[in-house]
Amino acid sequence: MQNITFEGIKQSLIEYYSSQDEFKDFNWTAPAITTLIDAQAYLAHYLCTYANFALNESFLDTAQKRSSVVSKARNIGYYPEQYKTSVASLKLDYTGSANLDGFVIPIGTTFAATNNGTTYYFRTYEPVAVQKTQSGRYWAQVNVREGTEITNKWTQNKESNTQFILSNPKVDLSTITVKVYENESDTTGVTYNKIESIAQFGHDSAIYSVEENTEENIQLIFGDGILGRKIVPGNIVECKYVATSGSEANGIAVFQLVSIPGEGYDKQRWTVTTVSVSNSGGDRESIESIKLNAPRFFQRQGRDVIAEDYRADVMKHYGSIIDAISVWGGENNTPPEYGSVFISIKPKDALSLSSTQKNNIIATILQSSVVGITPKIVDPNVLYVNMEINASYNKLQTLQSPVTIKEQLTEVAKSFFNNSLSSFNIDFRYSKFLAALFGVDSSITDIDTNVSIYQYITPAINAKTSYLIDFKNAIEPGTVYIGPYAVLGTSSSMYYMDDDGNGTIRVRSDNYLENVGTVDYTTGMITLKSYRFNTDVVTQIPVSVKPANKNMSVSQNYIFSIDTIDVTLNGE
Secondary structure, three states: OOOOOHHHHHHHHHHHHHOOHHHOOOOOOOHHHHHHHHHHHHHHHHHHHHHHHHHHOOOOOOOOOHHHHHHHHHHOOOOOOOOEOOEEEEEEEEOOOOOOOOOEEOOOOEEEEEEOOEEEEEEEOOOEEOEEOOOOOEEEEEEEEEOEEEEEEEEOOOOOOOEEEOOOOOEOHHHOEEEEEOOOOOOOOEEEEEOOOHHHOOOOOOEEEEEEOOOOOEEEEEEOOOOOOEOOOOOEEEEEEEEOOHHHHOOOOOOEEEEOOOOOOOHHHEEEEEEEEEEOOEOOOOHHHHHHHHHHHHHHOOOEOOHHHHHHHHHHHHHHHEEEEEEEEHHHOOOOOOOEEEEEEEEOOOOOOOHHHHHHHHHHHOOOEOOOOEEEEEOOEEEEEEEEEEEEEOHHHOOOOHHHHHHHHHHHHHHHHHHHOOOOOOOEOHHHHHHHHHOOOOOEEEEEEEEEEEEEEOOOEOOOEEEEEEOOOOEOOOOOEEEEEOOOOOOOOOEEEEEOOOOEEEEEOOOEEEEEEEEEOOOOEEEEEEEOEOOOOOOOEEEEEOEOOOOEOOOOOEEEEEEEEEEEEEEO
16 A cells, blocks of 8 residues: 555555455445444554654654654764753952951852742852952852752662662763762762763763663663672662753853851841843753754764764764854864864854863863864854845835834844854855845845955953954955054044055054054955054954955854944835
8 A cells, every 4th residue: 555544545455355356335425334444544654654754763863753863863972962951150259347268158048049930059169268458358269050969879789780860860861979888877988970871881881871771760770790880789889970951051141159067157248249131041952953863973973083073973962052052174164273273153042152161171082082173162253244235115005004014124124144154154145135124025126235354362461462353254455444543642533544555454543653554355354464453442343345246155163243234214
């Protein structure tokens, strides 16, 4: 049968029976016969549907159930990422008069924070000594993580049991600690180490592995006495971990001290200042992500050699916090850096990673990186777009007001950039952009645009420095503008740079001052050669150009972002 719908199966049955001599004279429309045929067709249709589902669940790319996807990924050595705690850095200042010399902010000091109406609790996970300023004030900077510390205990009462299921599925695997006690009288216990594969160790190795089971819970897997030390009857397994809210606790900027364990001091005497907002919280890896990353993980066999290997490694461990990622070899960098691989990441909750996130990612991928390759993380480089849209429309062909059409044109333009261009290596295609604008209202007869793009440079304070400003797109001659910026010791309030239309960058005030660099109109590279910005203020200076072509491209760590949209609407 090729048609396995209910009606198709029913018709196939009737055709089959009709071809048999025993059933040639049957009336297939009779109620009794129809009921029997319907029952057979229903049963066959049910079995075909079940078999189809079962077959689909047998392959990674067609499976729909999470348990099936996780199981197939595990068969090729890929273990999906689980929840990650959100972390933050806080500064504590003591306003009381007590002597805090030698005082330590202990583990478990608790802070409360609210996000979208929900209160989350962050706790210190390492002791931090209080510092004393020259003026006699006390302060400390602490790192905190969100979540609840949970302890699960099991007493081994079966000879064959090697699996222990944690009570809370929202586990940050990096926080798990496991101890095994010989019996109830054992007060010391043996600390077990988490590894990727038990097969890597001998019969007496105190190790365990972690995996997600078919019920979507987290379970500990211990050895059987041949591969890894066996948990024998009477042993007590103790597992401590942090259950977290994941990404829900990201982006919090205000924290309140709740308690300091132990003797502490009056919490009202401590003021809390946020050094870095909560970040890095992640959720369990999605089914779609597992299907994408598992084959790539298998291909690289645990080694990071080419750029795609590094991408797969980062996505495996940190995919839950990543919105977009771009990886390229140092030989393709500008300027080239042989022996390096560059990684640019746009996180879900910010434009760039925090220093802590960068350090964690580098530490992770160094474990798989081949000797001689240095991984480097660079921030996304945003090309901001200023868009002027001049549109004409026929007043007689629309019921929409001019205000409404202008608002819709603005919104469509914003959505085009935010939804279609908010990632790496995605080019701006002018024809698609125009099609989106014309789709706003059938009365629109003509659209013209004027586009400029810009990025920022941060000048070195009173030091001669060279600057490379790469726009990745051809530049229209005579459109380079850098500034304005202030210069110390001058009466002029406005200094800026521009190009002369022939490739020279010059400094200007009320008039020409000096040549300081060059611009390659074809490649979009602007070079400032050993220039000193005479300023004592750290500030960003905008660099604006007009692209030579309507279509624009980005690569490596560059990404488009719409800045301003100015719509002019003319009625006809």
